[in-house]
Amino acid sequence: xxxxxxxxxxxxxxxxxxxxxxxxxxxxxxxxxxxxxxxxxxxxxxxxxxxxxxxxxxxxxxxxxxxxxxxxxxxxxxxxxxxxxxxxxxxxxxxxxxxxxxxxxxxxxxxxxxxxxxxxxxxxxxxxxxxxxxxxxxxxxxxxxxxxxxxxxxxxxxxxxxxxxxxxxxxxxxxxxxxxxxxxxxxxxxxxxxxxxxxxxxxxxxxxxx
Numbered sequence: 616x617x618x619x620x621x622x623x624x625x626x627x628x629x630x631x632x633x634x635x636x637x638x639x640x641x642x643x644x645x646x647x648x649x650x651x652x653x654x655x656x657x658x659x660x661x662x663x664x665x666x667x668x669x670x671x672x673x674x675x676x677x678x679x680x681x682x683x684x685x686x687x688x689x690x691x692x693x694x695x696x697x698x699x700x701x702x703x704x705x706x707x708x709x710x711x712x713x714x715x716x717x718x719x720x721x722x723x724x725x726x727x728x729x730x731x732x733x734x735x736x737x738x739x740x741x742x743x744x745x746x747x748x749x750x751x752x753x754x755x756x757x758x759x760x761x762x763x764x765x766x767x768x769x770x771x772x773x774x775x776x777x778x779x780x781x782x783x784x785x786x787x788x789x790x791x792x793x794x795x796x797x798x799x800x801x802x803x804x805x806x807x808x809x810x811x812x813x814x815x816x817x818x819x820x821x822x823x824x825x
Contacts, residue, residue, distance in 0.1 A: 622663055623663070624659075624660040624661075624663040624664035624667045624670060625660070625667070625669070627656045627657070627659045627660035627663070627670070628656070628657070628660045628667065628669045628670050628673060630652075630656045631652075631653045631656035631657050631660070631673055631674075631677075632673065634649040634650075634652045634653045634656065635649075635653055635673075635677060637649045638650060638653070650681075653677055654674070654677070654678075657670055657673055657674035657677070658674070661674065664783075664784070665784070666702055666783045666784075666788075666789035667702075668699045668700075668702035668703045669699075671695055671698055671699040671702060672695075672696060672699035672700075672703075674695070675692040675693075675695035675696050675699065676696070678692050679692050679693075679696075702789065706783065706789055706790055706791050707746050707747075707788070707790050707791070708746070708747045708753075708790065708791045708792075708793065709744060709745065709746050709747065709786070709787070709790040709791070709792045709793070710744065710745065710746075710747055710753050710756040710757050710760060710792070710793050710794075710795060711742055711743070711744040711792055711793070711794045711795070712742055712743045712744065712757040712760065712761055712774060712794075712795045712796075712797060713742050713777075713794070713795070713796050713797070714742070714743070714761060714767075714769070714797045714799070714803075715796070715797070715798045715799070716798075716799045716800075716801060716802050716803050717798065717799070717800050717801075718801070718802050723802065723803075724742070725742070725743065725761070725765060725767070725803065725825070726740050726741060726742055726825070727740070727741065727743060727764050727765060727822045727824065727825045728740050728822065728823045728824040728825070729741060729821070729822065729823070730810070730812075730820040730821050730822050730823035731820045731823070732812075732818045732819045732820025732821045733818070733820070733821055735787075738823070743757075743760045743761045743764045743765065744760060744792075745759075745760040745763070745764075746790075747793075752771070753774075753776070753793050753795070754771035754772065754774045754795070755771045757769075757771065757774040757795045757797070758770070758771040758774065759816070762815055763812055763815045763816050763817035763821070764812055764817055764821060764822050764825075765805070765806075765809050765822070765825045766805070766806035766808060766809045766811070766815065766825075767803055767805070767806070767809075769797060769799075773797045773799070774795040774796070774797045775795060775796050775797070776793060776794070776795055777794055777795060777796045778793075778794040779791070779792075779793055779794075780792040780793075780794060805825055809822070809825040810822050810823060810824065810825065
């Protein structure tokens, strides 16, 4: 099947598991022969689908099993196992908001700079975004994230859904992302404490500039 279609991640995972079975059945004879093939198959699966939990876990698990003899650093492998567990739990829903203010012929966009408290893409500029909480609608989530990250309060009804992104390869951490647009016919005053996200329910150090 792999010969027919080399773009199916699950086939490479299955191939890695078959080779692992050979190694476990007779490690003295097969470890040298098949270990390399195992470690070739998992990266191929991840290249096709980086968020495939079986590929992420299998690669780490195989290396952890041999860490006693190879001396490989287990810390990143444990982090990879944690990532696989999160992927197995299912995909989170995130909301991302483009807020535009129209002033005559000019259009201004509300963006923020990711601070040191963010898990990734620090110092990068982006639109307000975050995970949807269990008690709120997507519109309410947009309004909350804007307030937490910029200090600006906007009526949730002002946000309109423009895109639903479900392809895990196109979304950060494989999330399902709901993208919203809010167009205001006036400029927005940025609060003096715009970066004090912690006091508004956001993460400490989440935003460094607005």
